[in-house]
Amino acid sequence: MTTLLGWLAALSLAVGAVMGFGVAPREVTQGNVQRIMYLHVPTAWVAYLAFGVVLVASIAYLVQRRPGADRVAHASAEVGVIFTGLTIAAGSIWGKPTWGTWWTWDARLTSVAVLFVMYLGYLLLRGMIDDPERAARYCAVLGIVAALDVPLVHFSVYWWRTLHQPPSVLKPGAATMPPAILAALLVNLAAFTLLYVYFVAKRVRLLRAESEALA
């Protein structure tokens, strides 16, 4: 099942690349550098999704104390950190030619950096505590608290004056972009979501095998 998911993710990523580089037109204002959007936006979406899953799984763990919920939270946080790092890096690379700077301490960028550091701390906390039950409990609390930053990240562009543009897709009302660009973006969103599901499924299986080996 996981292998099938992996192939499906690889295939959809290939289709996403064709859509992003072959089908979607060159953007008039920014030129071809705008094609970074087909990477930056899906990785940001997957980061939101990953930390949303951490929130739900952490609440489920605190209520039911099932190790399976903790494993899902752990796996999703790990994958979420990777995708958040990629979002920041791709955004920074896109920012240099369009904004003229690699980084600026505006509300969107700063809140994403805080999110990244909080979930890095989550992973460090797991590594620091030897007792698995205690590590799971502490991390569940941190996972819930850190997830509160996700709405702050998303709405920061509305609440403060930022250099970062407001959302074009994840907002009320119709998307404000040409259909060909929107189609390429949606295909890439689906592809990266599949990749996230594949990574989490694989990581959860490994975590279960690790805990069985230690038992």
Add this chain to the structure above:
Amino acid sequence: MADHWNFVAAAYGLAVLVLGGYWRHLRKKERELMTAGAQRSRQPSSSGHPRPGPAARHPLQ
């Protein structure tokens, strides 16, 4: 505006490196766990001493 293909290549190249690296890390961990599991199942007893063959055992064992 200039196309800045080098920036596009850098962003996608970095993504391939990071995601590919994570995938390789998971594969390596999976192989290690499988090897450790196979070694454990090959171990004759928990004490590390081989179990005596049926002929060498006491009849009441």
